[in-house]
Amino acid sequence: xxxxxxxxxxxxxxxxxxxxxxxxxxxxxxxxxxxxxxxxxxxxxxxxxxxxxxxxxxxxxxxxxxxxxxxxxxxxxxxxxxxxxxxxxxxxxxxxxxxxxxxxxxxxxxxxxxxxxxxxxxxxxxxxxxxxxxxxxxxxxxxxxxxxxxxxxxxxxxxxxxxxxxxxxxxxxxxxxxxxxxxxxxxxxxxxxxxxxxxxxxxxxxxxxxxxxxxxxxxxxxxxxxxxxxxxxxxxxxxxxxxxxxxxxxxxxxxxxxxxxxxxxxxxxxxxxxxxxxxxxxxxxxxxxxxxxxxxxxxxxxxxxxxxxxxxxxxxxxxxxxxxxxxxxxxxxxxxxxxxxxxxxxxxxxxxxxxxxxxxxxxxxxxxxxxxxxxxxxxxxxxxxxxx
Amino acid sequence: xxxxxxxxxxxxxxxxxxxxxxxxxxxxxxxxxxxxxxxxxxxxxxxxxxxxxxxxxxxxxxxxxxxxxxxxxxxxxxxxxxxxxxxxxxxxxxxxxxxxxxxxxxxxxxxxxxxxxxxxxxxxxxxxxxxxxxxxxxxxxxxxxxxxxxxxxxxxxxxxxxxxxxxxxxxxxxxxxxxxxxxxxxxxxxxxxxxxxxxxxxxxxx
Numbered sequence: 001x002x003x004x005x006x007x008x009x010x011x012x013x014x015x016x017x018x019x020x021x022x023x024x025x026x027x028x029x030x031x032x033x034x035x036x037x038x039x040x041x042x043x044x045x046x047x048x049x050x051x052x053x054x055x056x057x058x059x060x061x062x063x064x065x066x067x068x069x070x071x072x073x074x075x076x077x078x079x080x081x082x083x084x085x086x087x088x089x090x091x092x093x094x095x096x097x098x099x100x101x102x103x104x105x106x107x108x109x110x111x112x113x114x115x116x117x118x119x120x121x122x123x124x125x126x127x128x129x130x131x132x133x134x135x136x137x138x139x140x141x142x143x144x145x146x147x148x149x150x151x152x153x154x155x156x157x158x159x160x161x162x163x164x165x166x167x168x169x170x171x172x173x174x175x176x177x178x179x180x181x182x183x184x185x186x187x188x189x190x191x192x193x194x195x196x197x198x199x200x201x202x203x204x205x206x207x208x209x210x211x212x213x214x215x216x217x218x219x220x221x222x223x224x225x226x227x228x229x230x231x232x233x234x235x236x237x238x239x240x241x242x243x244x245x246x247x248x249x250x251x252x253x254x255x256x257x258x259x260x261x262x263x264x265x266x267x268x269x270x271x272x273x274x275x276x277x278x279x280x281x282x283x284x285x286x287x288x289x290x291x292x293x294x295x296x297x298x299x300x301x302x303x304x305x306x307x308x309x310x311x312x313x314x315x316x317x318x319x320x321x322x323x324x325x326x327x328x329x330x331x332x333x334x335x336x337x338x339x340x341x342x343x344x345x346x347x348x349x350x351x352x353x354x355x356x357x358x359x360x361x362x363x364x365x366x367x368x369x370x371x372x373x374x375x376x377x378x379x380x381x382x383x384x385x386x387x388x
Numbered sequence: 389x390x391x392x393x394x395x396x397x398x399x400x401x402x403x404x405x406x407x408x409x410x411x412x413x414x415x416x417x418x419x420x421x422x423x424x425x426x427x428x429x430x431x432x433x434x435x436x437x438x439x440x441x442x443x444x445x446x447x448x449x450x451x452x453x454x455x456x457x458x459x460x461x462x463x464x465x466x467x468x469x470x471x472x473x474x475x476x477x478x479x480x481x482x483x484x485x486x487x488x489x490x491x492x493x494x495x496x497x498x499x500x501x502x503x504x505x506x507x508x509x510x511x512x513x514x515x516x517x518x519x520x521x522x523x524x525x526x527x528x529x530x531x532x533x534x535x536x537x538x539x540x541x542x543x544x545x546x547x548x549x550x551x552x553x554x555x556x557x558x559x560x561x562x563x564x565x566x567x568x569x570x571x572x573x574x575x576x577x578x579x580x581x582x583x584x585x586x587x588x589x590x591x592x593x594x
Contacts, residue, residue, distance in 0.1 A: 316449060369449055379452065
């Protein structure tokens with residue numbers, strides 16, 4: 001296994017840092033990936049006892065650039081509000097790792113990678129991966145750092161599913177866990193929205209049954225529509241109303257056409273176009289599928305409490321009251337199970353009108369909750385004292 | 389001695405005194421976690437809390453306590469039977485919508501329940517109503533009638549009657565003065581009901 005020790009964050013245009021596994025990676029669905037690559041970023045320094053590592057798990061279309069400038073968009077990392085010196089995930093104190101999930105498109109092996117068996121892009125021949133596969137791949141990277149116990153595993157949305165999976169699969173390796181704005185299983189409505197997105201991609205003539213890379217085209221329109229519909233689910237109706245309402249875009253009156261008359265139309269079109277510049281269409285199919293298959297209780301005889309039986313991990317579950325994609329009731333189901341299993345768990349419902357995406361934004365109460373939870377856990381782990 | 393907003397909470401010391409060391413405790417309406425912290429430090433208790441306010445939950449989480457944002461009226465139903473040795477409800481019973489259901493849930497979740505509440509039979513309360521003809525306002529019941537969260541006030545005798553109706557055994561009862569200090573009186577219930585500003589009961593499921 002390769003050992004990675006370079007701790008400098010990547011800047012714009014930098015090559016991704018890659019961990020290469022030399023063992024074949026067998027997926028839950030019965031597939032096999034030879035030469036698995038996991039792209040990752042790290043922030044801060046690993047201490048001598050290797051006890052201060054935090055693993056951050058990204059959401060559906062996130063990546064490893066949690067707190068460094070994105071090489072394609074040039075924008076700050078997706079969790080810039082939360083990760084850095086003096087921030088809740090304090091890089092002066094902790095060694096923060098963030099990986100691109102298996103099936104992703106920012107350097108980890110995914111459907112756009114070359115299939116070693118054919119020398120061509122995997123496309124739909126890539127094995128359908130699960131949240132559990134993502135977690136097992138992350139564990140290989142964590143092993144390569146010589147880290148036995150992660151101080152914390154944290155993430156929102158699909159990242160929160162990985163957090164739950166980590167805690168269930170490796171209870172001894174997770175000191176504390178923060179599943180945020182997430183669920184222990186995808187509902188029919190969650191699957192339905194994802195299916196709309198996938199069908200939009202597949203309906204694009206440039207998708208070419210997933211073989212678009214070999215034919216020099218990309219299903220940009222389909223992927224943009226998928227992003228537009230998904231983006232609506234990340235926002236709350238009050239936030240949309242406050243930000244856009246029925247306001248018109250650069251015009252005084254409707255044009256009686258199908259131009260983007262309304263600001264919300266223009267905004268969604270922009271979100272769609274910006275997304276296709278940084279994301280692979282087939283990857284979108286695979287990561288949405290991984291979420292759809294996620295049902296943690298099903299792996300434990302239908303009992304979510306059984307998934308966490310005997311767990312000593314300290315949990316802090318966070319929901320946002322205007323999140324209708326993974327509503328508070330989903331988080332309460334997790335809390336209920338953790339309580340039944342006897343695991344130490346705190347639960348906070350943050351008041352915010354920003355919908356599901358609130359976990360990515362600057363929410364003072366969320367930041368205060370995270371800081372307080374990590375600090376008390378750090379004291380318990382011997383990484384901090386009451387005074388400093 | 390613990391203090392909340394600078395004011396001493398002697399009643400919390402009384403409550404803590406009723407809890408056996410090393411036990412599992414659920415504190416319903418745990419506020420900023422002062423009692424849970426006291427129980428963890430002094431009695432090595434494995435404590436969990438339920439608190440309605442976001443600020444209270446954040447204060448608890450920052451103290452390293454395990455606390456769930458929730459409501460005694462709606463969320464106790466989610467707790468499994470016999471998950472705790474004690475379930476504590478401190479100065480909150482009178483503000484619940486369904487005190488009877490809350491007490492039943494407490495005695496289901498824990499073998500023992502500790503309940504503290506302001507006594508509406510206290511002589512000063514009676515005097516205000518009897519002499520002034522006004523809704524009483526005391527140190528423990530400070531709100532005006534139109535804005536009080538205390539919608540189910542009771543006297544000590546009322547509480548004893550409900551406990552008996554629910555089949556709970558009263559293991560210990562402590563009368564407290566206005567400052568929350570125990571009153572050592574050996575007297576019939578009727579006298580107690582007159583002299584105590586507050587009371588703490590330790591109930592046990594029969």
